[in-house]
Amino acid sequence: MKTTSNPQDTLAESLNGIYLVDAGAGTGKTHTIIRRYQNIIESGVSPADILLITFTRNAADQLKESAMVNISEKVNITEILEAPILNFHALCARILKNSGSKSAKYLGIDEEVTSNFTIIENFGFENEVFRKFFLMFKNKTYDKYEEIYLGLNNKHEAVLRIIKFLATRGIFPTKDGWFNEAGNLFNGRMEDYNLRFDELNEPAFVKNDKSGTKEKQNDFYKKIRDAASRSFYLSFDINSLLTENRVNPEYKEEIFNDDTQSLLIEFTRDIYWSYIEFMLKKNYLNFEFIVMLAFLTLYYDEKVRNHYQYEYSMVDEFQDTDEIQFQLLMLMIKDSGGKANLAVVGDWKQGIFGFRNTTIENIMEFENRLKKYKGLLNKDKSRITYDVDNVNKISFEYNYRSSxxxxxxxxxxxxxxxxxDEQADFETTEQRFGQILKxxxxxxxxxxxxxxxxxxxxxxxxxxxxxxxxxxxxxxxxxxxxxxxxxxxxxxxxxxxxxxxxxxxxxxxxxxLQKEGLQRxxxxxxxGWLELFSSDQAILVLAWLRLMMNENNAEALVPILEKEEYNFPEIRKIISGLKDKATLFTNIPEDIIKFRNRLCGIKENLLRVTETILNRYGFNNNVSSALLNEIDGWIKTDLISLGELIRLIDSSKKDTYEIDINRTRxxxxxxxxxxxxxxxxxxxxxxxxxxxxxxxxxxNTNEIFYLPVPGLRFRKKFETKDDYSLICNNWKSDVLIKMFKPDxxxxxxxxxxxxxxxxxxxxxxxxxxxxxxxxxxxxxTGKEPIKDFQYEVVAKKKKIINLTETVPAPQLIKPSPEFHSVHDLMNEKITGASDISEAKAVYRASTEAMDHGVMIHQLAHRLANKVKVDSDNEEIKKLKKFISKLRANKLRTEVDFLYPKDDKVIRGTIDLIAFYDDRIEVIDYKTDRNKKYLEKYKIQVGIYKDVIKNIYKDKAVTGKIYFIGLDEVLSV
DNA sequence: TAACGGAAAATTTTT
DNA sequence: TTTTCCGTTA
CATH class of the missing domain: 3.40.50.300 (P-loop containing nucleotide triphosphate hydrolases)
Known part of the structure; x- marks a missing residue:
């Protein structure tokens, strides 16, 4: 009999049953998986029946390659090449393309999943797509979800984030409810809440020499006290939560019960469902929806499920899986005489992708989750028939890497x-850690x-x-x-x-470091990965595009002038001289105007525009080609206008790209x-x-968040009290976050x-x-930090031999100066309404104006460029007529300004400026159907007038408000 | 030593 | 916007 003292051998040689493998760092995990794979083949199983899943494309390719080395004579290479050795998303995409065309119908959506869908990989891009959808959806459902929209204040990104989060948790919307009644999770668990409240609110004591023990503030109290001193809730005094040294238990019930919760749940379901439908109509999918639809296909379609079930399954890096991936895996395991043949290999200590919703509980609670998910998947019908009670555990003991x-x-x-003095449970950690690797x-x-x-x-x-x-x-x-x-x-x-x-x-x-290394x-x-659209190349592209949009855009001019090496006083002079550009003279260097005109001449071809800009500076490296590549991709979709390109670059600044700027061997x-x-x-x-x-x-806590005990919650609230109303944090949600959000x-x-x-x-x-x-x-570890380390920095050889020229690291964006919007200045959030409905109306007017502004912006730009505007919209017709009747010498639309006042810079956009011989007129459009808030708007136009007056000191400045809906003009 | 409050500084990435 | 560090005060 063979003795298998090494756990690596045990895994490689035990083929049947369920194995949970704790494979620490450097324990030869991949090597063992391949050995096991080859042993399974040796036992007579075809590669087509062995599912091998990893998390990344690279890892999958590597495994496949290794599997082909020392291949058994029983199979040929083609069989391995076609074998299911892949990552989760590739697997799901394959299922969808082959058998998933009707998968959306399980959610009550009629749209088909075509086999040539586009996967949106880039968050910035998806966010843009979602923004458009959101505005549409909002218009359609405003009355129903007014409370939400008022609190949300157009922060659509929060909604997109919660949708993507829920999808990875296996929580899907249906036409009139939730898949598998997942909606029940959203109301939270009051009993658990009560327990937690009591536990947190237990009195704390301090020892006192004179009088024994004395009660002190407990940690829960401290957290609330902290909130009380720093947060402001209009209609609730959070100090009332504070009794002596403890949180007032009288509020226990009230904190949990939030009467806007049910509306939030319905809103989330509605917009989530509609967004899936919208994406499918556009033939788009994101990674979350791919997994969701593949899961649904396997869940509901027995034939497809049987087709995709494998005799043997192995998953590498199991700590990097999320909840829905675990369930998906269970559906793909074949019942072999009541048993499952599955090996999951991972290391909870290396689970570092929580922000991507992966959960190390998939490993730590492996047995429980198997049982739990089996129950869930068998809820209405038997899908999982194999036994999940018997899990073999293997821990690798040897490390082949470190001292x-x-x-x-x-x-x-x-x-x-x-x-x-962190209070953490290090004892449990110690136990979980187990033996140190040898x-x-x-x-x-x-x-x-x-x-x-x-x-x-x-x-x-x-x-x-x-x-x-x-x-x-x-x-x-x-x-x-x-x-x-x-x-x-x-x-x-x-x-x-x-x-x-x-x-x-x-x-x-x-x-x-990379940059410094070049110098030394x-x-x-x-x-690592690069924030491509924060590179100086992208910043310059964006600046020129903005300048094309509006030649007086100061924000655009600054980076351009900086690149031309103008110093700060010079730049300030040029920017303050933007006023003259509107009439006859300008301080803008001629070269810049010429180049801008050249760009405008080719603006039908935005890719060429980008290329021309990059060429101007001689940018020709991996960063610039990545930029061109990405922008080319966008232009090929339906997002093609100049304005949209600018928006897209703006919203992609935080997205990272894998760009190879390593050139030295x-x-x-x-x-x-x-x-x-x-x-x-x-x-x-x-x-x-x-x-x-x-x-x-x-x-960061999302504006809409989900935690198991409190359920689905909204952080924001539109609050009204006396003469004021504004968007506050929802104090109940804030308390719940402090109670339940894990460090x-x-x-x-x-x-x-x-x-x-x-x-x-x-x-x-x-x-x-x-x-x-x-x-x-x-x-x-008893080490004293070394504070006086000296060593002469010398390169080993005088000259570094590079394979090719060295590409300098891209510059990161500079922190922008502090800008304030006109709205900040007006303190617009606080309105002068006297009751709730009125306050809401004001708010609705202002948020609607925001949406409308997007449309007006594009339209005004088109009118200024004498582009034909086709629209049956009454307001647009009126606007056109209004503009044509102005009879000014010159019109400028959507004029951005930067206006230094005291130590701040005020930033704003004026809808329309009309220049006459003797005066200049500032015009602001309003879409309101009444003039209730005229006083407020007067303040706004007053600020615009001040700005213009300050620039054109020798001209009279007048102001007008044009109520488009009423077709009425008022002088201010 | 407890309580308070001002100063300072703030992200990771795969599909 | 949120959190920790840390100096000041009682």
Whole structure:
């Protein structure tokens, strides 16, 4: 009998049944999966019956490649090539294309899923698509969901985010309810709430020498007190929640019961459902909907389900799956005589994609979830027939990457305090962690862990990083030891640049390192993703496009003039001289006007426009071609106008793209911890361990959020009291967030674990403003941070040999100066209405005006360019007539202005300016059907007049308000 | 030592 | 907008 002392062997050789495999960092996971795959084939199973799922395309390709090496004689290569070795989304897309054309009907949607749908990959793009849909939907349903729209204040992105979130949780809308009655989840669980409330609100005591113990403020009280001092709720005094040292229990019930919740649930269902329908009509799908529709197909269509069921299934990186993917997987497992053959392999300690809705509970609660989902999937009909009670657990014990010193150290990372005196359950963590992996590589004579603290500036920290790199490269004591497959020492050699990886929590720091490396002649490659539309190339493209739209756009001129190397006083002069452009003279350099005119001449071809702009500056590298590529993609869809392109670039600034700006062969690599997952290096320098960066403290709560205990909630509320009304936070939601939103520090700690376990031999930490992680980790391991590290930064060789020319790192966008809108200035949020209905009416008028403004903007632009406007819309006809009757010398529409006042810059847009011989007239359109709020509008136009008066000091300035609906003009 | 409040600084990425 | 750090006060 063969003894299998090694758990890796156990997995590779046990083929039948359900296996949950805890495969820590560097335990040879992929290798074992391939061995197991080959063993299954050896046992006579066809590759077509073995499902192998990973999370990324790359990983799937690699697995497929490895599977073809040492292939069994029983199969041929073509069989492997066609085998289902892929990632979740590719699998779902395949199901949809082959068998999913009717899948939307399960939600009560008539639209078909065509086989040539376009997948929207880019959030910025989808957000734009969604914006258009949202405005349409809002118009149609305003009266029904007025409460929501008033609170939402056109923040459509919040709605899109909650839709995508719900889809990954397996919560889908149907025409008149929710799939699998998931809507029941939304009302929350009051009993759990009550328990939590009591638990949080238990009295806390402090020991006192004189009188024994004394009650002090409990943590719940402190949180509310904090909110009370910083938040403002118009119709509720949150101080009333505070009794002595505790939260007033009289409010217990009231906090949970929110009478707008049911409307929010219905709104969410309605817009979610309609959006799916809208996307299908446009032949679009996003990744969430692909999985959703594939799941529904398998769920409802027995034939298709049987077709896609596999005898053997394996999933790699199981900690990166979300809830719906787990369920989808269960539907694809074939019942083999009442048993399932499934192996999921992963490591909860490396679950770092929570923001993408992946959940490590899929591993930690694996057995429970199997049972729970089996029940869910069998709710109305038997779908899962195999037994899920018997789960075999395997834990890999050996590590083939790091020194034992580093492995021992890695355990500390999960017990590191993220903030001072953090109360976290580190005991449970300790238990879960289990045994420390045993090193199978003899490296402990060549290993080191140190902490370096620089002076308090980012530049000083970057200095330290480069000093350390120089030391590592030039000092003989640092040696890289390499091993062969059997674990025998193959080579010992000095360190090379490419042995070193500088990790950071943020992309930004990596980019700075890369740039600095160029200046110091130390080769550094950036291995992360780029905010393409925040690069200086994109900023210039956007600036020129804006200038094409409006030649007096100061915001557009600034980056252009900066690039032409005008200094600040000169730029200010030119911008303040924009007034003359409207008449005869201008300070704008002639060259810029000429180039703008040239661009306007080819504006029918926006791709050429972009190309021309990039050529002007000689931009010709990976960044510029990525820009052209992406814009080309947009133009080929239906979003083609200049205005829309500008909007799209604007909303894509935060989207990241994988762009290769690495051009040097032998270089230090710098990347984010997230992107380094799965990689290994002899040296890891974990940099930028600074306060508020790592651990990161930012936590955005969506305006609409879902948490299991409180259910679906809305953070905003349109509140009215006495003479005022404004959009406030919903105080009940705020309290519930404080009660139930989990700290995400556990995930930050796992990120720390991932970073540390990348290192084979040498591990260093750097910081200039030490975060709690840096401090506490040094403390836990008894290391004193080195504060006076010196080493001369020298490149190893004088000249770095590059494969091709070095591409400079793209500049990041500069922080823009503080701008204030006219609306800020008017303090528009506070209206002078005296009752709720009136206040709502004011608000409705102003938000409607916003929607309308989009239309008017385009229209005004077209009229100014004498483009024919086809519309039967009464208002547009009236507007046309109104404009033609003005008989001015010159008209300017949608004039953006920047107007310095005190220490602020006011930004605004004037609908229309008419120039006459003796005067200038400022005109503002209003779509209201009455003149109730005339006084308010007068203030607004008054500000516009001030602005214009200040620019044209020698001319009279008049103002008019044109109520389009009433067809009435009023002088102001 | 508890309580308060001002200052400072703020993200990750795959499909 | 939200959160932590940290100095001041009682």
């Amino acid at each position: 034992q010193t580093i492995l021992n150290f890695s355990k500390e990372t999960l017990k590191t305090e993220a903030k001072k 090193a199978r590589r003899e490296l402990d004579d060549l290993t080191d862990i140190q902490f370096y603290q620089s002076e308090e500036s980012e530049k000083a920290e970057i200095d330290i990083v480069f000093r350390k790199i120089s030391e590592l490269i030039n000092e003989k004591k640092y040696v890289c030891r390499e091993f062969d497959k059997e674990g025998k020492v193959k080579d010992e050699r000095p360190l090379r640049y490419s042995d070193i990886c500088v990790l950071s929590r943020t992309n930004n720091f990596c980019l700075k 002649n130390i080769p550094v490659n950036f291995g 032998e270089a230090v690599i710098t990347q984010t911890v997230h992107s380094a997952k799965g990689l290994e290096y002899p040296v890891i320098i974990l940099s930028n361990m600074n306060q508020s960066l790592f651990p990161n403290t930012r936590s 995400n520090y556990d995930e930050e700690r796992r990120l720390l674990y991932v970073a540390v376990t990348r290192a084979k031999q040498y591990l260093y930490f750097t910081s200039f403003r030490p975060s709690q992680f840096f401090k506490h980790l040094a403390e836990l």
